[in-house]
Amino acid sequence: MIEVHELTKRYGKKLAVNRLSFTVQPGQVTGFLGPNGAGKSTTLRLILGLHRPTSGSVTINGRAFRDLPRGMRHVGALLDAGDVHGGRTAHAHLNGLARSNGIPRSRVDVVLDEVGLTEAANRRIKGFSLGMRQRLGIATALLGDPPVLLFDEPLNGLDPEGVYWVRGLFRRLAAEGRTVFVSSHLMTEMQHTASQLIVVGRGALIAAESLEDFSARGAGRSVSVRTPAPAALAPLLTAEGATVDTEPGGLLTVIGLDPDRIAEVAFEHRILINELTARTGSLEEAFMELTADSVEYLAGESK
Secondary structure, three states, X not given: XXXXXXXXXXXXXXXXXXXXXXXEOOOEXXXXXXXXXXXXXXXXXXXXXXXXXXXXXXXEOOEOHHHOOOHXXXXXXXXXXXXXXXXXXXXXXXXXXXXXXXXXXXXXXXHHHHOOOHHHOOOEHHHOOHHHHHHHHHHHHHOXXXXXXXXXXXXXXOOHHHHHHHHXXXXXXXXXXXXXXXXXXXXXXXXXHOOEEEEEEOOEEEEEXXXXXXXXXXXXXXXXXXXXXXXXXXXXXXXXXXXXEEEOOOEEEEEOOOHXXXXXXXXHOOOOOOEEXXXXXXXXXXXXXXXXXXXXXXXXXOO
């Protein structure tokens, strides 16, 4: 479990993290979302003790990371896949980390096989593609078989097969009871992978809830209604406060009324409904709407 309490970090006059509080529970994949510059990477570094907070605290299973002996046995992390010595081989890189953390050497071969790098184990890392470096970074995180795992943009550079593999890996790790915390800007992948979300903007918490609940907060929620009498039903729904768009084939798109109330209005006025389908907002729609005031850099905006 990761517990963040009133976490604040300033760099000079810049407030990077602003009184941030949330909990990441074990047994599920928690997505960490926010616009560029929202403080996600800084927060991950604060969790791992790489930066000192200005105020507030972070604990991992009740203890600060700096107080955990042989840290890779407690927490595995991938923050920057490029932050490795290119002159070393993948095997040598992992073996050195294993020795310094008291991890059995047998784990090196296990994790190389887990991420599909066995055949590249004795190649120098400087010759690796970005996708291979990401796989090596994931192997590094898994090396100590830790109960807590943090990943910052782990899908960068992976091909479709790699993305599919990572999705399954994160779900399996969570199913084993581990705490899995994943920062990503890929909304589609988060929608397929995470069950819980932590959303931040300008360093402050915007939401900490299930993916389903967060997605439902978007303005994209609507109800599709197919009826042989759209001209009769549309003004009745508008009178109820709904926004109604009429499309070809007798299809109405209704925003602002739930399906039950739409059905009641139609029944009261003896209007036949052939189809009534609720459409929830997507994660991307909810994210764009709820973080609109937190975007630091807008394309096409002159300053």
